[in-house]
Amino acid sequence: MNAEFFEALSMLEAERGLPAEYLLEKIKNAIVIAVKKDYDVEDENVSVEIDPATGKFNVSLLKQVVDEVEDTRTQISLEAAQAKRKTYKLGDMFQIPLKTKDFGRIAAQTAKHVIRQGLKEAERSQMYAEMQSKAHEIVSAVVTNVDPQRGIVTLELGKGGVATLPRNEQVPGETLTEGQHLQVYVVDVVESERGPRMMISRTHPGLVKRMFEMEVPEIFDGTVEIKAISREAGARTKMAVWSKDENVDPVGACIGPRGQRVAKIVEELGGEKIDIVRWNEDPAKFISEALSPADVVGVEILEGETRACRVTVPDHQLSLAIGNKGQNARLTARLTGYNIDIRPESGYYGEEPPVKKTEE
Template sequence: MNAEFFEALAMLEKERGLPADYLLEKIKNAIVIAVKKDYEVEDENVSVVIEPDQGKFSVSLLKTVVEEVEDPATEISLEEAQQKKKSCKAGDEYAIPLKTKDFGRIAAQTAKHVIRQGLKEAERSQMYAEMQSKAHEIISAVVTNIEPVKGIVTLELGKGGVATLPRNEQVAGEELREGQHVKVYVVDVMETERGPRMMISRTHPGLVKRMFEMEVPEIFDGTVEIKAISREAGARTKMAVWSKDENVDPVGACIGPRGQRVANIVEELGGEKIDIVRWSEDPAQFISAALSPATVVGVELLEGDTKSCRVTVPDHQLSLAIGNKGQNARLCARLTGYNIDIRPESGYYGEEPPMKKTPEPAAEE
């Protein structure tokens, strides 16, 4: 029986790819539970030894040798123990062998259960690893269903994978339709009770960043680096770039010959405007560039650790610097990490413009 048992284990390990140690641990635990139930004892009173190398499979009930038995389930008298083993003395642990064939059925059932569970876990683990490899990447998906009330979109990711695109991760005003191929950004992959779940988005700044990495060879090879990006999906994105090669213009590389590179991405994003600016270590210089397309007269960094600044722009460009409903200023603040107070060149809000002095009349001679 032991030989057949270990042969079966070896076959399972080879064919199913489940480690024998994993199976044996599960089988041991199942037998311990069965013995505890049949003999009304605790874990420490059960010994299960399974050694494939030696072909050993034994189950024993452990009892303490005592002068006078108070609990027959866990104790054995010294007299009875010495009849079977003369060297026994009070306080020793005495093992009573149980017939392993009585537990063969339990072992077989447990093995079947473990195999099913193990294969299921292995499949989930493989799926999780495959999904995890796509984290922070762009993947193509097909729209399979659109919920009319909540607007949740179900996407097929390939190889049977399915993910949902919540309303708040969809671009405002974008109308998706069943059967449509769309690109989504994988924000994260989470392990849940129902298996791995992929969190996807069409609004995440990472979608634009990855598109540029795929479109611009200089970014792909590391010559140009995307230092920061801020986005209001469907409307506008600001991206700060820098080149480690002084001979390479990072902004020009991203725009491409005749603007073709950035145009391809704008088309993919349904006409979303993209501002590409040059990143600088000098905060004032960076903030000036980030307020593009507005021209900046001056940037004053305020004292303290608040990361705040006051920006002065020509009067006629104040609305351009602030942007529609404050969009340009918001994106600039997110891009640079500074709180930005934009003021017109002629004076600050809430202040009276300086009075012009009237020349004093000349004294009469």
């Protein structure tokens, strides 16, 4: 029977991918619980030895050797113990070997239930660890179902299981269909009553960031660093890059030969525009770069607790600097962390100038 038991244990480890040590611990606990129920004793009165290396599988009931027996379930007299072995003395634990059939039907069912629960817990824990390793990464997915009423899309993530993409995490204007392959960003992995669950997104700035890390070798090897990124999914992304190597153009590296690298990412994002700008530790220079494609005449960093600045642009560049519905200025504010007040070079007329202001 022992040989069959250890063979079954090996099969469980191979098929479920669960560590043998974990399974053995759960099985030991299950047997202890079963013996406790069947013999009405406590943990200290049960001994379970399981050793796959030697094929040892022993279960014993332990009784303390005493002068006068008060509880026959947990105690044995010195005389009775020494009748079995002369070396027993007061205080020793007398071992009574048990056979599997001695556990009875209820004990066996209890052991089976606890083992089953242990396996479920182990698989759940393993699944959580596997999912957690994908947090803040891009995973490939296939659309399996689209709910047109609620706007929820169900995705198959391969070994990662199934996840739902809520409407607010979908790119505006993007139409997803069953069977479609796409990339999603894993924002987080959370525990729920039904097991671990991936929180995924198509709108998160991290999606674009990871795409560039995968597409641009200079980012992957650390020569070029993405310092900041801001995004309005489906419309425009601004990304600030910097290189520790003076001989490497960080913007050019991200754009790639004939624009191939950035073009590939734009295509994956359904035509979303991407502005790549050079990061600078000087806030004024960084803000000037970030307002691209507009030209900037000057940037004045305003004193005070709030991070704010006043930017002057040529008159004909004002609408370009602000962008459609304020998008360019808004993304620049998020990218740089500064509230931006944009003014034309010719200035304003009247006592109260109509300030074009964008907050982060």
